[in-house]
Amino acid sequence: MTNTDVTQLDNPLWYALKGAQQAYAIGSSHIRRYRSGILPFAAYDYRSPGNIAELDSFLEKDEVFFLVGALPSLPSHWKLIRELPCAQMTLELPPAPLQTTTAVTALTAADRDTMFELIHRVQPGYYEPDTHQLGNYFGIWQDDKLVAIAGERMRLEGMVEISAVCTDPAYTGRGYAQQLIVHICRTNLEKGNMLFLHVLTSNERAIRLYEHLGFRQRRVISFWKLINAGTILGTKL
Structure with a gap:
């Protein structure tokens, strides 16, 4: 098995979007999401949660999307629809x-x-x-x-x-x-x-x-x- 940093699974979307799947991503050095039509999933660097609002420029009005893992303090115009706890x-x-x-x-x-x-x-x-x-x-x-x-x-x-x-x-x-x-x-x-x-x-x-x-x-x-x-x-x- 290749060398893997299993701790990356604590923020899996972020490490996917900034690494092996960056070709399918748009965003900045702090936030990323999959391109439209690929997947309505977005992620952020846990080390800089204050930058989550940068995601605004990559979202459409009334767009439904998912964050995975630790939930940061959200902009007031983002509304939580549901939490889905997963194993x-x-x-x-x-x-x-x-x-x-x-x-x-x-x-x-x-x-x-x-x-x-x-x-x-x-x-x-x-x-x-x-x-x-x-x-x-x-x-x-x-x-x-x-x-x-x-x-x-x-x-x-x-x-x-x-x-x-x-x-x-x-x-x-x-x-x-x-x-x-x-x-x-x-x-x-x-x-x-x-x-x-x-x-x-x-x-x-x-x-x-x-x-x-x-x-x-x-x-x-x-x-x-x-x-x-x-x-x-x-x-x-």
Whole structure:
């Protein structure tokens, strides 16, 4: 495994946006966000929380976005919609072999709309039409349609986040999610990457699955859903 600074996972978005995924970022030396259409996630350097207002110049009016981790003092026109406490889990044990014959397919830009439709239907709000550009996505097709998907979202130095794990409700209970997660884990372990993921602390079923696959909770970290409700750079919109 490559040398990794696991403490970067305490502020994962910041280190992704200033490092391995900076090509997908806009912002300044203190704040960054993914470009529009990629992901509605923003981050700031915890060492300079007073600069969070700089993010204003990179937000649209009434834009809904997420911060991850420590919540700074917010500008008055940013409104907190919801806190989403998540278990941050890292892969500690290699996944055991699976007994399955279902084919896993690497998804491409040609599958862009199909990927978005499935994820948006099952897990709306955390995936944009071009999120797939951030990493490799894999799917399982049945009956000539995409029925399960999982992929890579945040990427830090030597660390990759598994995300967008979802299955069409009509095809659950067949082990598709497990198969896709194991596939991504093995692919990245071969490259020397460490795997991590985020799952709502209330999603006990998913947490049990991840524990079965070798993941262990590292910490609880919150995703903060916010809306920019009116002022950018001191000008009322």
